[in-house]
Amino acid sequence: MKGRGLILGLVLAVVACDMGSLTAGPTESCNESGVQCQLPTGPLGVCERSRCAAGEAPPCFQCTPQH
Numbered sequence: 001m002k003g004r005g006l007i008l009g010l011v012l013a014v015v016a017c018d019m020g021s022l023t024a025g026p027t028e029s030c031n032e033s034g035v036q037c038q039l040p041t042g043p044l045g046v047c048e049r050s051r052c053a054a055g056e057a058p059p060c061f062q063c064t065p066q067h
Helices: 002-023
Strands: 036-038 044-050 060-065
Touching: none
Parallel strands: none
Antiparallel strands: 036 044, 044 060
16 A cells, blocks of 8 residues: 555656646747747747857857757
8 A cells, every 4th residue: 555655646746747847838038058949930949058149148048949
């Protein structure tokens, strides 16, 4: 019986952790590396570090294609 409770607890913990990723859509502006973002051309991209534009304070990120 203790084994079932432990398994149930682990399953619930995993589901609870993944709930945030299921409800959050791609970001419109990149503020951190590794986050999904929406490219202007339509497909999803991923936020990666990039060079900062003149006058922009680091760290800087841009949405880049995943493939």
